[in-house]
Amino acid sequence: MEIAHDVVVAFSKSWGLFYLVGFSLCVVAYAYWPGNRKAFTRAKMSVLDTDDRPLGDRPLGPEA
Amino acid sequence: MVRLVSGMTVTERQIALVVLLALSLIGLAMAAGGRGDPMGAQGFVVLVFSVGLAFAVMAGYYAPEPDESRLTRYYDDPTKVGIVLTVIWAVVGMAVGVWVASLLAWPELTFVDQAWASFGRLRPVHTSGVIFGFGGNALIATSFHVLQRTSRARLPDQFTPWFVLIGYNLFCIVAASGYLMGITQSKEYAEPEWYADIWLVIVWVVYFLLYLRTLARRKEPHIYVANWYYMAFILVVAVLHIVNNLAVPVSWGHAKSYSLFSGVQDAMTEWWYGHNAVAFFLTSGFLGMMYYYLPKRAGRPIFSYRLSIISFWGITFFYMWAGSHHLHYTALPQWVQTLGMSFSIMLLVPSWASAGNALATLNGAWHKVRDDAVLRFMMVAAVFYGLSTFEGSFMAIRPVNSLSHYTDWTVGHVHAGALGWVAMITFGSLYALVPWMWKRETMYSPKLIEVHFWLALAGTIVYVFAMWNSGIIQGLMWRTYNDGGTLAYSFLDSVEAMHPYYIARAFGGLLFLSGAVVCASNVWLTIRAAQRERRGETGTDVPIVAGAMQAGE
Ligand code: HEM
Ligand code: HEM
Numbered sequence: 001m002e003i004a005h006d007v008v009v010a011f012s013k014s015w016g017l018f019y020l021v022g023f024s025l026c027v028v029a030y031a032y033w034p035g036n037r038k039a040f041t042r043a044k045m046s047v048l049d050t051d052d053r054p055l056g057d058r059p060l061g062p063e064a
Numbered sequence: 065m066v067r068l069v070s071g072m073t074v075t076e077r078q079i080a081l082v083v084l085l086a087l088s089l090i091g092l093a094m095a096a097g098g099r100g101d102p103m104g105a106q107g108f109v110v111l112v113f114s115v116g117l118a119f120a121v122m123a124g125y126y127a128p129e130p131d132e133s134r135l136t137r138y139y140d141d142p143t144k145v146g147i148v149l150t151v152i153w154a155v156v157g158m159a160v161g162v163w164v165a166s167l168l169a170w171p172e173l174t175f176v177d178q179a180w181a182s183f184g185r186l187r188p189v190h191t192s193g194v195i196f197g198f199g200g201n202a203l204i205a206t207s208f209h210v211l212q213r214t215s216r217a218r219l220p221d222q223f224t225p226w227f228v229l230i231g232y233n234l235f236c237i238v239a240a241s242g243y244l245m246g247i248t249q250s251k252e253y254a255e256p257e258w259y260a261d262i263w264l265v266i267v268w269v270v271y272f273l274l275y276l277r278t279l280a281r282r283k284e285p286h287i288y289v290a291n292w293y294y295m296a297f298i299l300v301v302a303v304l305h306i307v308n309n310l311a312v313p314v315s316w317g318h319a320k321s322y323s324l325f326s327g328v329q330d331a332m333t334e335w336w337y338g339h340n341a342v343a344f345f346l347t348s349g350f351l352g353m354m355y356y357y358l359p360k361r362a363g364r365p366i367f368s369y370r371l372s373i374i375s376f377w378g379i380t381f382f383y384m385w386a387g388s389h390h391l392h393y394t395a396l397p398q399w400v401q402t403l404g405m406s407f408s409i410m411l412l413v414p415s416w417a418s419a420g421n422a423l424a425t426l427n428g429a430w431h432k433v434r435d436d437a438v439l440r441f442m443m444v445a446a447v448f449y450g451l452s453t454f455e456g457s458f459m460a461i462r463p464v465n466s467l468s469h470y471t472d473w474t475v476g477h478v479h480a481g482a483l484g485w486v487a488m489i490t491f492g493s494l495y496a497l498v499p500w501m502w503k504r505e506t507m508y509s510p511k512l513i514e515v516h517f518w519l520a521l522a523g524t525i526v527y528v529f530a531m532w533n534s535g536i537i538q539g540l541m542w543r544t545y546n547d548g549g550t551l552a553y554s555f556l557d558s559v560e561a562m563h564p565y566y567i568a569r570a571f572g573g574l575l576f577l578s579g580a581v582v583c584a585s586n587v588w589l590t591i592r593a594a595q596r597e598r599r600g601e602t603g604t605d606v607p608i609v610a611g612a613m614q615a616g617e
Binding site for chain 1: 135136137138212213214216217218283284285286288289356359360363364365366369370371373374377378381399403500
């Protein structure tokens with residue numbers, strides 16, 4: 001039990017840091033990736049759309 | 065009721081009846097197997113609940129089926145019912161809050177000499193009633209709405225959302241009635257016993273699958289950030305709930321169970337759960353709410369979409385490690401406490417990023433905030449979110465915690481978050497959502513929204529200031545030594561010193577509760593006006609079944 005505890009502590013104190021830094025870099029890269037810009041802008045504007053119907057892929061009913 | 069059932073296909077009605085039958089059998093088994101144990105009474109609760117609902121389904125069983133045109137509309141019936149349940153739980157949960165607050169101010173108020181009326185049993189009815197009843201229903205109702213709108217897709221079927229909503233409320237009722245009978249696991253925010261926990265797991269897995277199934281049908285390529293927050297809420301709460309509630313019941317017929325954990329492991333598991341319940345129940349889902357309803361109501365896109373993504377991942381990953389700040393100065397290894405403390409401080413960054421993002425969205429629209437009480441609810445929520453997370457990060461610092469722990473400061477922090485953030489963002493979102501759902505221009509009375517806003521704000525401020533004061537006085541009295549090196553005050557001295565603050569808190573709570581009652585009446589009047597109008601349109605006082613045409617709305 002003692003050893004297991006020490007191992008876990010050592011592991012989290014060393015690798016824990018690197019994993020967190022690496023993870024943060026990935027997140028920031030994703031958020032600022034130029035290719036994502038269009039999708040993000042679209043998402044942010046799409047909320048304001050007032051059209052309150054699903055976009056259908058099936059035969060539309062009489063009202064549509 | 066009939067109108068709601070008529071929104072389901074006949075197959076779905078049959079599935080509903082089968083599920084309710086199975087549930088009532090389980091209830092019966094619990095009632096029979098748990099004779100002489102509180103479990104038996106819980107069985108009757110389940111039985112009555114499911115048989116009652118089965119009658120409702122049968123009443124609408126022969127109503128005409130919804131036609132294909134329903135697929136061109138979103139499925140909002142569960143959201144509507146969820147809104148009504150939210151408002152009911154708000155009033156009940158907060159009324160019990162005022163009751164326990166009054167018991168602390170005037171202990172002799174335990175007027176019925178009955179175990180169920182004691183503080184210890186009523187307190188969890190308050191906490192579960194507001195967090196799970198009010199908060200949970202609000203999250204489920206709004207998540208269905210936001211999910212469909214941002215995916216541009218209808219929910220995949222008409223049965224699953226009902227299963228989630230109604231099943232969840234069954235859990236809440238079983239939990240609350242159990243507390244009154246004295247059933248508890250003695251884990252804060254995880255009081256319900258094993259059978260209720262298992263039921264919640266089933267409901268929750270179905271909820272998550274429903275979310276995924278709808279997302280799979282989405283017509284928007286990118287998943288809007290609000291959904292990420294809602295999904296984190298669902299997924300993480302499932303994980304927390306399952307792990308923290310691992311337990312072995314005494315027997316199938318006993319309500320009591322024993323946790324798989326013991327000692328400091330038990331404490332750590334509980335507060336890993338408890339803190340992440342704050343993070344993913346009381347924060348993440350409500351941030352999802354904020355990221356949809358705030359821009360929508362303000363008519364402006366969120367200030368920075370990128371920032372919302374970065375703070376999402378920051379919140380999800382930092383919160384996971386912060387729970388140990390609830391166990392400072394305990395048998396928990398020092399380094400684990402330090403870990404929790406560091407992560408709590410780091411948490412301030414993504415928290416303020418979210419609060420700042422919300423306020424920056426409103427920047428340039430302050431005239432709207434001034435004129436529109438609904439938007440003001442949301443703005444105040446963002447401010448209190450910033451405040452309570454700052455306070456939390458501060459209280460997580462070990463020496464600060466040595467002053468705040470065990471005192472009313474914690475309770476003040478809780479309610480700055482709960483009233484100022486959770487309840488304010490919920491009420492704001494409800495006021496935006498209700499007119500959309502019932503196809504009205506506005507709420508029945510914009511004046512009443514204004515009244516509610518000021519009651520809520522005043523109530524929160526009175527509550528929080530009372531608790532800050534009493535908490536710090538308590539903390540200081542407990543650590544004041546006299547020249548002889550012994551404590552200057554006895555514990556009872558500190559209890560007496562709390563009395564005026566407890567009265568103030570009960571008063572602040574009463575203001576807040578009155579606001580909730582005002583909200584409930586406004587919602588009710590809005591719904592009634594919508595129903596009147598619909599009847600008026602069809603000309604005569606048509607029988608309810610004809611309402612089937614609107615079922616898919
Ligand atoms: C009418 C408004 C409310 C009143 C009067 C009220 C009152 C109280 C009281 C008296 C306690 C017990 C404090 C103690 O044991 O010393 C309490 C605890 C608590 N309340 Fe409320 N409450 C209200 C609203 C809410 C809301 C809306 C929420 C959540 C959304 C909430 C969440 C909690 C929680 C989590 C606790 C446990 C705190 C802890 O253990 O540290 N309350 N409340
Ligand atoms: C950065 C964010 C936050 C941090 C670092 C934080 C930190 C803390 C700390 C240090 C405590 C006291 C633990 C103790 O002494 O026992 C606490 C208690 C609590 N906080 Fe927060 N907090 C944060 C945000 C919030 C928010 C937004 C809410 C509610 C909506 C909230 C709800 C609670 C509750 C319910 C408790 C009481 C737990 C109990 O029953 O003892 N916190 N928090």
